[in-house]
Amino acid sequence: MIRRLDAMAVESSAQWDGVVRRDSIKEKWAAERDRLSDAAHSGDWETAFRVLDENPEWINSGRLEGRSAYGPLHQAAWHGADVETVGRLLARGAWRTLRSTDGTRPVDIAVQRGHQHLVALLSPAYRHPQPQDTLDRLRTHLHRLIHHRSGGGTGTDDLATRHALRLPDPAVLTELDIPHLWFPVPGMYGGFHIRLQGSELSVDSWVRVVGGSERTDLVTVDGVRLQEGGTL
Template identity: 45%
Template structure:
């Protein structure tokens, strides 16, 4: 099952009960109320990488666990629920950086992002292009709802390396995945709009730029 990215940061873009639950989730994480946090995440696992609506720190529950030095059991449960090790805060810190800075060395090995055959430098090189493709189709909605676009590093933590990025108001979104063509890594972006009879587009993103692919062509 493809993992779904929750990137909305504008409280006005979600129902009030959802906003309340999200605030409660991040409050539990910030206060170290791990049982309450995990209980909420068991019901809403898609929020495991959420940040506070309207917040400035960019801390996810995993960042908070790293900051407070939670037990290995708590961190392992967050990872099982889908927490990303490579997400960075507003200060560009990954959870492992936070744990190391705070002296919580019992967590550093567990929080170290995995190695991958695809070089992280490739993803860093093409991330801006991928975000440009998304903004080219949904810039107004991304701005309206304060959508935090996913860093491509998270694809290296997924098997298969793919992510669904819904955009509120688009009635669809973007399916982003890693692939290899002629021994070269690329990012494939399929986008859907489920109105006006439906609309689908595909783009291939590499260091060479962005290419349009006919949807009947295999990748």
Template identity: 45%
Template sequence: MSARWDGITRAESLLGGAVRIRHEVADAAKRYDWPELLALLSANPALINATRPGGHALYTPLHQAAHGNAPVEVVERLVAMSAWRTLRNAQGETPRDVALWRGHGRLLEVLTPVYQHDVPLGRLAAMQAHLHAVIRERVEELVTRHALRLPELEPLLEMEEAAMWFAVPGMYGGFNITLEGSGEKAHLVSESWCRVVGGSGERHEIDAEGSRLVAVGFV
């Protein structure tokens, strides 16, 4: 199964129970209650890279662990649960960056990303911009209404299977994004669909130069 990009930023995009559990995860992380945080994430693994609904700092549980100088074994557990070490907060900081400025040197090694794929970051950034254009072309109104955080590609470099699913509220579907190739040949394949509309599938190939619609109607 692909990893999930959590683009939710507003509580209004969720049902009440889902809002509550996200706040519980964020609260446990913020007060450095590591046993409670790990218990909540074990029960709700899809929230491992989520941020607080309505929050502005965009701290994930791993950012808070870096901020609070969590025990190394807690950070290792979060990473084992697929917390992304390349995910950035609102200030553009990775968890390692947070640990560094907080002076938590013992966490730097475990928070250093381990890349599984070799893609120049400049090429990755160009592909990300073209991906965002593809998403906005298809669901601009939903992106704006829900203030969605669009997928960032650097976490793909951490994954053995470099793929993520981006669910879009109100679309009844979303975008499956896969990184293929490496180096200057790296490119993305984006497949999007609405599961309640037959023939809605669109497949785009995306590289540093732009995007191309290569198939339609496959879902």
């Protein structure tokens, strides 16, 4: 029997915001995302925190239609924000391991720009360390599964591709106390709940408007073991 995911488990999980296209969300939310990105880009932290008060799930979100994929913590590292500001971002769930489009973490930016007062604070603390090769292989196969499931299992015209989503990086799970991640997909009326278990990912997914769509697949370094048997 498929394990029905407890809604509380999703609510208590960190969230990966993969939305990068403006037309993937309502106009009013896009305007608020812009407000957050503009504030972080200019170092206006009080405005940024006001937006995050209303939308805490955006703590790691980049600019819509942006190229760098800098989240608020990347911007704080770039500006050399004070320790208190960076501490407030971290307390809200900003990820030290989150990489920008070019693979840069917040700590890398702090080092490059000579903001030595932030280097120790931004250095990742790994609760569930994994070799980089393992994380790279898990990421590849997780993305294959997301494309497969968000296309209704057909692997064609999938929602992840249609919305040009930024797909989850399992590396962020290694710094979380509870290594669970929720990845909602626009148009899917559901999404993916990803759990790091040893060196594997247990991935629950479902479509809320389709009864019986809940399923659990297993992502390993060698591929994806599908719930119904076989591999992807």
